[in-house]
Amino acid sequence: MNSYCNFVIVGAGNLGTRISIALKDTGHTALQIINPNKEKARILSEKVGGSYGVDIEINNKADIVFIATNDDSIPDVVKKYKNKDLLFVHLSGSTSMSVFNPDMENYGVFYPLQSFTADVDLDFKNIPILLEASSAANYKILESIACSISEKVFKMDSDKRLKCHLGAIIAANFSNHFIALGEKYLKENELPVEILHPLLDEMISKIKKHGAEKAMTGPARRNDLISIQKHIEILKDKPDLQKIYTFVSDNIINFYRKSNS
Amino acid sequence: MNSYCNFVIVGAGNLGTRISIALKDTGHTALQIINPNKEKARILSEKVGGSYGVDIEINNKADIVFIATNDDSIPDVVKKYKNKDLLFVHLSGSTSMSVFNPDMENYGVFYPLQSFTADVDLDFKNIPILLEASSAANYKILESIACSISEKVFKMDSDKRLKCHLGAIIAANFSNHFIALGEKYLKENELPVEILHPLLDEMISKIKKHGAEKAMTGPARRNDLISIQKHIEILKDKPDLQKIYTFVSDNIINFYRKSNS
Numbered sequence: 001m002n003s004y005c006n007f008v009i010v011g012a013g014n015l016g017t018r019i020s021i022a023l024k025d026t027g028h029t030a031l032q033i034i035n036p037n038k039e040k041a042r043i044l045s046e047k048v049g050g051s052y053g054v055d056i057e058i059n060n061k062a063d064i065v066f067i068a069t070n071d072d073s074i075p076d077v078v079k080k081y082k083n084k085d086l087l088f089v090h091l092s093g094s095t096s097m098s099v100f101n102p103d104m105e106n107y108g109v110f111y112p113l114q115s116f117t118a119d120v121d122l123d124f125k126n127i128p129i130l131l132e133a134s135s136a137a138n139y140k141i142l143e144s145i146a147c148s149i150s151e152k153v154f155k156m157d158s159d160k161r162l163k164c165h166l167g168a169i170i171a172a173n174f175s176n177h178f179i180a181l182g183e184k185y186l187k188e189n190e191l192p193v194e195i196l197h198p199l200l201d202e203m204i205s206k207i208k209k210h211g212a213e214k215a216m217t218g219p220a221r222r223n224d225l226i227s228i229q230k231h232i233e234i235l236k237d238k239p240d241l242q243k244i245y246t247f248v249s250d251n252i253i254n255f256y257r258k259s260n261s
Numbered sequence: 262m263n264s265y266c267n268f269v270i271v272g273a274g275n276l277g278t279r280i281s282i283a284l285k286d287t288g289h290t291a292l293q294i295i296n297p298n299k300e301k302a303r304i305l306s307e308k309v310g311g312s313y314g315v316d317i318e319i320n321n322k323a324d325i326v327f328i329a330t331n332d333d334s335i336p337d338v339v340k341k342y343k344n345k346d347l348l349f350v351h352l353s354g355s356t357s358m359s360v361f362n363p364d365m366e367n368y369g370v371f372y373p374l375q376s377f378t379a380d381v382d383l384d385f386k387n388i389p390i391l392l393e394a395s396s397a398a399n400y401k402i403l404e405s406i407a408c409s410i411s412e413k414v415f416k417m418d419s420d421k422r423l424k425c426h427l428g429a430i431i432a433a434n435f436s437n438h439f440i441a442l443g444e445k446y447l448k449e450n451e452l453p454v455e456i457l458h459p460l461l462d463e464m465i466s467k468i469k470k471h472g473a474e475k476a477m478t479g480p481a482r483r484n485d486l487i488s489i490q491k492h493i494e495i496l497k498d499k500p501d502l503q504k505i506y507t508f509v510s511d512n513i514i515n516f517y518r519k520s521n522s
Contacts, residue, residue, distance in 0.1 A: 122463070152459075163495065168457060170446060172479075176436070179432045183473050198413075203437055207440055207461065226333075231427050241431075
């Protein structure tokens with residue numbers, strides 16, 4: 001393989017699109033875009049080049065095939081393309097590398113730890129990419145491609161990757177949910193959600209410097225039961241939110257009691 | 262009053278320090294720094310000027326007196342300085358303006374919606390300041406001072422301010438807590454917490470553009486019960502975290518079920 005690779009993408013959704021664009025922009029060559037919805041495949045191939053189709057055979061000039069489907073479909077794709085020569089990787093945080101066994105012989109995982117929702121350009125340079133491969137030779141190929149698009153490349157086995165993914169869900173998805181609950185509460189009280197933005201910026205900035213445990217503030221952190229009781233009282237007409245407020249506040253109090261003791 | 266004021270600060274903690282520095286840097290004049298710990302008062306007066314002390318009378322040349330103590334102490338400070346001439350304000354999100362009644366006649370609230378933890382310089386320009394005053398004339402004074410240090414000044418009564426504060430706790434403190442839980446889980450599994458930073462940056466960037474509800478991703482958002490079950494299984498040796506994971510995932514599923522229906 002040259003330092004630039006010929007790649008095939010199976011799955012032209014958000015992740016497939018973002019990774020293809022990042023690869024193309026770095027000088028790699030798209031050979032084929034394969035997707036169940038042909039129109040989506042065509043749109044992506046227009047952006048990054050390569051032929052496209054729904055049920056085409058994989059070009060055996062490919063240096064690497066990226067399976068960028070949703071997690072549930074990965075086993076079916078593996079079964080379908082059963083191949084002992086080409087190098088296949090999936091891009092999933094929570095799917096074990098053993099999904100390729102025994103249908104493939106050259107395989108690995110190429111997992112970018114980032115959420116790909118909207119149709120937003122993303123700079124891959126800072127996105128951590130977690131790699132695993134079936135052999136040292138295959139790992140070298142993955143590493144060379146990953147390092148060409150990102151400065152943060154990690155070697156990580158399936159068990160650790162799954163734990164990393166789980167930690168990321170707790171940290172990012174769950175915190176996003178509480179920001180959504182806070183925003184909803186403000187909207188219901190005709191307050192502007194933008195009023196939270198400087199607070200969120202400052203929070204992230206402190207977390208990056210000192211870690212979230214040290215950055216923590218608020219009544220539950222101070223074990224200020226009077227303020228907590230006042231808030232629970234205000235939420236009496238919102239029993240769902242009241243229950244969550246109580247649960248999380250208790251959890252915070254216990255968390256810092258344990259780390260202080 | 263000129264456009265620049267002479268101010269007195271009661272309370273030389275973090276909030277008192279930050280607000281004094283912001284006022285001084287904008288051209289206002291510190292007359293006095295009053296604090297139960299004299300050494301702390303001295304340190305702040307060295308930074309921003311003015312005399313300092315523990316039990317001194319308030320200079321009647323003051324245009325405004327900021328009560329920057331913790332919330333519990335505000336009623337005592339009001340009783341102690343009982344005054345019908347000078348303008349007093351507190352800086353608390355969750356304390357009603359009525360705390361000044363009937364001991365003062367000119368009063369108000371000057372609440373910067375930001376968390377002041379570590380000894381970190383903060384640019385007040387973007388910090389929302391929520392104002393309330395006992396009269397239109399007093400409001401004008403507060404508005405002029407607030408607008409001199411921040412571009413985001415809001416008029417807000419005590420009831421709304423309390424709700425705003427509660428929304429901010431849910432959005433910022435609670436999300437910080439889940440980031441702390443995610444970080445802790447990564448550390449326990451010898452994974453680097455920095456791996457989360459690009460994810461958190463992207464999350465905040467999406468939230469600011471589209472709101473947190475639209476920015477939401479992850480297995481609970483997709484109602485992906487298989488992944489959730491897998492995560493609950495992985496957490497079997499961490500019953501506390503497992504309980505939280507289950508509670509929050511259920512809550513997310515219900516939240517989006519309601520907003521989709």
